[in-house]
Amino acid sequence: MSQIVIPTINSEYRDIALLGEILKTARRDSREIEIIFRGCRFLRSQAIVGLKAIQLLAERRRALVTYDTVDCSTVVLRHLERSGVRESPLEQPAGTTIPVRHFRNLESAPMAIYLRDEWLGRLPFPLDPEYQRSITSAVCEIFDNVFQHSQSPIGLVVGGQLFPNMKQLQLTVIDLGIGIPNSIRRRLPQYGWFKADDALKFAFKPGYSSRDAPRGLGLARLRNFVGQNNGSLRVFSDVGYAHLGSSEYFGSFPGFPGTLVDVTIPVASPFRRLRTPMEVIL
């Protein structure tokens, strides 16, 4: 049996590094996983989505998952129940937690409806329809990339949180695949020398792809979207890390067994577009 201790997990770089360690432990072959919440005062949605990924890994190898919640705050228990990661005996009000969902394959309609109804639908006011189309299309680029490149054994897990005071909506997507740097190095051996941060830079350049050309515009589009709309995008993939938004940083990371993508968008500021084309020029 493997035991996994879950402390308080925030959303900072070091917290995602800790989550990466926890997920690596969960990947070890074991017939039973005991998840022990120890001094766990709160969990951000990155950890909630990570816990769902552990459940899916265990299900896949028919392992049993048990929870020790003796030393776990009621805030965390409520968050786990609202997200759907832990079963609740009572119907829980939605609060600011976005339900966690799992997609084993690229399922266009369920994925888009999740983003529209359960993520953006959590806002207490209607969004500008064009902004809504832009957000859902840009985020669906992440989903498409996971199924094109990651080789994740569980597909992807997604969840998030609304921060009403900060007027921000956040979404976390986790896959437990080979990671972006490894995907690029394996498919394009001429880039075998790439360090992880080089590989992430490559992945976000428009027109660059490790699959059949001409392709490679999806992540660049996401990058543009968050840059134009005061959002931010963090990618933790294998030993690489990227922070994209108004400022950009590419660097190394202690390790994540797959990829975690975090998107945060403002939901109160006006939708901005750097240029508004009127027609397509063929």
Next chain:
Amino acid sequence: VKVISISDTFGPFCIASDDGGKLYGLIVDAIKDDQTVELDFTNIEVLVASFLNGALAPLYRDYDSIYLTEHLKFAGLTPSFIEVIQAVVDNAKRYYRDDAYRKAQDEALRLMSEGD
């Protein structure tokens, strides 16, 4: 003019590149007979680059820009959809018209298939 309603054919969420490939087939069936095709994006909620790459990029392998300008029209586009379609079109043009760019990409693909 042959009108293809994207939402009637593929639904309002256009993500999968396989669906894009089917749209490519529908476009080619029409324009090869010198017919003009109008792609109507009314009621589309999600439009992803993979879908568009599957649908539009190979057209630049098969036809030149002048022929496509005459035979391919768009309707029901929003500004964000125009942006992504333009990016896909520009990338495809560069790939199929710029020999050095295409050779570099093809070499990468050759190595990739050897890697598989």
